[in-house]
Amino acid sequence: MTTNSTMDIPAHVPQDRVVDFDYLRPTGIDEDLHLAWKRAQDSLPDIFWTPRNGGHWVATRAQDIKAIQLDHQRFSHKRLLIQGPEGHEGSVLTMDPPRHGLYRMLISPAFSPKAIAALEPIVRQTAVTLIEELRPRGECEFVGDFAKVLPVEVFLGLVDLPLEDREFLLPFAEKIARPRNPQDYGEGQAGLTQYISQVLTARAQQPGGDLLSKIVTAKIDGEPIAFEAAVALSRTVLAGGLDTVASILGFVARFLALNPGHRRQLIDDPSLVGNAVEELIRRHGIANTARVLTQDTEFKGVRLRAGEQILIPNNLYGLDERQVDDPLVVDFTRAHPDRHSAAFGNGPHRCPGSFLAKSEITVFLQEWLARIPDFDIKPGTTPRMASGHVNATHELHLAWDTDSR
């Protein structure tokens, strides 16, 4: 699927805008994923075209990323992922306003600050139980032992699904978020579709008070929601709940392992935690979504053609020095780091789960540092990171002194 042949470069793309860039494997992500992306932002044109992954545009600067996110008339959500399929009814991620709003309002209330505040005791209890189990061991593989457990257990509880389904569901979420080949994405979607169809069939017959029951019994424009649309919407909720917080927790834990001063700062002044969460999210953005051109247009002096895709790596927004001073520095006292972040997107598609995500990261910082204040990357191990539709840490071995409490 990948090619570097200049024969594949469309005639309207200027030669100086052509770059061989593979967003699934930016050079150097094995050492530090975000620095690798930052190098691309620093060294490549603001807007360029790559023949990789089917051929697409990339916009790397905060101002352009935001402008594209807000301009759904020219930059549609209909194909949200590079080489991804066209969206269809009920697939809330690939819908443009105003239709999008009809589906979005089915899920937004479940993730409002009020709903999440009510959920926080469960998040905290889950986190404390996990950390208390890990602490006496003196080491863990953070991604598998914590990052992919806390948010997934909380989420499965929220939609009233059995916790033991976690192991079955995670591989599908992985294929959707970080496909290694063009087949992966379809297989992941098919797996979740089959699972969620069974769940929704049962809940349509016997609805409960949970979000999935609400979706399958909802009305759209006064008509009962189409079953396929309910499946698509639920699948989106599921994919978001299974992968995203798990992904960012890995980056946050790695940062803390490497920066004892920052750990100490949070332990000494817990009032910084709220702002620290925003700053860590700014510095460690995870999403790489795309838009599809609805028409031939000119953007920042570049001619774009209808049907072409443009990648807008949200993770680069918070790393752009034109947007935020000293972007690579993590400063827990930085003023309003959330204003320099597009980690949750801008516009009508902004992540509905942002309050849940922040709640889980907050609880992680508070409860982990209270029990394991000092920890390092385990000697002899190297964290493994992966770029994709959602950037993630795949493996992070941590070690600590069990007497250090």
Added chain:
Amino acid sequence: MPKITFIEDGGAEHAVEATVGESVMHAAMDNLVPGISAECGGYANCATCHVYVDQAWADRLPAPEEVEEVMIEAAFDVRPTSRLSCQIQVTEATDGLIVNLPASQTGA
């Protein structure tokens, strides 16, 4: 320019000059009125621009659409005069509008 007065939960008043066509939420954000977070940026998706419209104004504004009504219920301390300020458009007719701000948008 239509005038809007925001009254914080503690009683502090902020009178701002708003622009016709923008939302009441944007008028507050542009004038650095505290007490509104507007996390989603104005799409009735997050319920953090929650306000209480002054009783005298409650019936004079266009009624909320379904998308707003659904999200108002997701705000903290909802009252009969609750609105999401991102969904109230500033017009010449809203000159003199008074809105009260809740104690918190996030429950914190």
